[in-house]
Amino acid sequence: MNKLHDLSTELNTLAIFRSILKDDVIIKFQELASSTYSLESKDLILRIYGDFVSGLFNKTSSLSRYIADLVMSDENFYITGKGAGKVFDDVVESCLKNELSVLTRLAALTPEDAKSIINYKGFLPVWTNEPVELASLYMQHILDLPKKGYGIYARYYAFVLTSDGVMPISHPDPQRLSELPGYERERSLIIQNTLSLIEGTGASNVLLYGDAGTGKSSTVKAILNEYKDKGLRLIEIKKEQLLHLPNLLETLSTNPLKFILFIDDLSFNGNDDSFATLKAVLEGSIASRSKNVAIYATSNRKHLIKEKMADRTGDDLHLNDTIQETLSLSARFGLTVTFQAPDKDSYLDIVKHLAREYGLTLSETDLSIKAEAFAIRNGGRSPRTAKHFVQIQAVMQLEGETNDD
Numbered sequence: 001m002n003k004l005h006d007l008s009t010e011l012n013t014l015a016i017f018r019s020i021l022k023d024d025v026i027i028k029f030q031e032l033a034s035s036t037y038s039l040e041s042k043d044l045i046l047r048i049y050g051d052f053v054s055g056l057f058n059k060t061s062s063l064s065r066y067i068a069d070l071v072m073s074d075e076n077f078y079i080t081g082k083g084a085g086k087v088f089d090d091v092v093e094s095c096l097k098n099e100l101s102v103l104t105r106l107a108a109l110t111p112e113d114a115k116s117i118i119n120y121k122g123f124l125p126v127w128t129n130e131p132v133e134l135a136s137l138y139m140q141h142i143l144d145l146p147k148k149g150y151g152i153y154a155r156y157y158a159f160v161l162t163s164d165g166v167m168p169i170s171h172p173d174p175q176r177l178s179e180l181p182g183y184e185r186e187r188s189l190i191i192q193n194t195l196s197l198i199e200g201t202g203a204s205n206v207l208l209y210g211d212a213g214t215g216k217s218s219t220v221k222a223i224l225n226e227y228k229d230k231g232l233r234l235i236e237i238k239k240e241q242l243l244h245l246p247n248l249l250e251t252l253s254t255n256p257l258k259f260i261l262f263i264d265d266l267s268f269n270g271n272d273d274s275f276a277t278l279k280a281v282l283e284g285s286i287a288s289r290s291k292n293v294a295i296y297a298t299s300n301r302k303h304l305i306k307e308k309m310a311d312r313t314g315d316d317l318h319l320n321d322t323i324q325e326t327l328s329l330s331a332r333f334g335l336t337v338t339f340q341a342p343d344k345d346s347y348l349d350i351v352k353h354l355a356r357e358y359g360l361t362l363s364e365t366d367l368s369i370k371a372e373a374f375a376i377r378n379g380g381r382s383p384r385t386a387k388h389f390v391q392i393q394a395v396m397q398l399e400g401e402t403n404d405d
Contacts, residue, residue, distance in 0.1 A: 008033035075151030181353035204334025213384030242274035
């Protein structure tokens with residue numbers, strides 16, 4: 001009896017988890033099983049064995065954990081169908097049960113099982129195993145889809161749209177809401193809208209409008225970090241990619257997770273083709289967005305359009321209609337939240353909050369005087385200015401402490 005070959009034969013019949021056969025470690029296992037069955041030279045068998053274990057060790061020393069991760073991250077027609085609410089017939093369900101049984105047996109394969117077939121007395125690297133029941137894990141995985149998702153959206157929570165499709169951000173901005181002082185009323189509106197998105201009760205598209213440096217983008221990123229464990233994901237889109245928005249919305253519509261499509265620093269020229277695309281999506285075209293997607297955009301321009309005087313004195317026969325169309329895009333966002341530059345008291349409150357976080361030892365009087373002077377020299381009061389000021393003071397304080405030592 002060749003246990004490796006028997007498992008390899010069963011793996012070849014996979015239908016639901018077919019893509020697992022393309023995994024490098026599984027390929028090496030298949031080669032090892034084939035070499036032991038066809039009685040290849042011992043040197044060749046040992047080389048393939050080493051390749052298999054080396055590939056496994058690049059990820060983990062546990063074969064059980066590796067197979068479980070492979071199964072849970074596999075994006076196949078069954079999991080995507082379940083995510084969309086599809087009910088499969090008994091034939092497919094029986095197939096799933098059998099394949100999970102095969103993969104459970106593979107996860108339980110021990111080094112001794114392989115050694116007994118190879119029959120080599122020298123040293124061989126070994127892997128570890130833990131008890132694993134993939135059927136029960138997979139059923140729980142399906143129940144967790146609305147919060148954890150599947151495929152790439154289960155492994156990451158922040159993404160960018162590229163020419164190659166949606167790509168993950170390995171190290172997204174870790175900004176938290178607790179680290180953003182001020183603007184509590186403005187943020188509460190966006191938080192409540194985001195909770196409506198997560199709960200599926202109907203969320204609005206959001207325009208965060210206001211002065212530069214007031215924390216519009218930071219608010220969106222912090223909200224993502226706050227609610228990513230509740231099934232929230234974010235995909236950042238550049239203005240020039242808006243033409244791809246309908247296709248992206250169609251792709252996401254059957255995903256069980258909730259998505260913010262984030263457009264940072266949005267503005268248009270009057271003849272911009274992407275203007276019409278966004279306008280159609282916001283208005284609700286035939287392929288309108290589903291309830292699991294909301295568009296969050298930031299802009300320093302209230303009406304989003306870069307206007308010139310010539311636009312208002314051109315040769316358009318219905319000039320007023322054209323002007324109203326360009327000015328009305330911002331009104332098509334269901335929720336517009338304005339972030340205004342803070343007054344002196346609000347600015348200093350932000351500075352004091354950040355100073356406590358960074359452990360500054362300046363007196364409140366010195367802190368206020370220096371913070372005001374810094375704002376005058378650096379473009380005015382804003383949360384960004386306050387943060388830059390406090391960070392500089394923190395570095396100076398640390399250098400002073402180091403010199404004292």
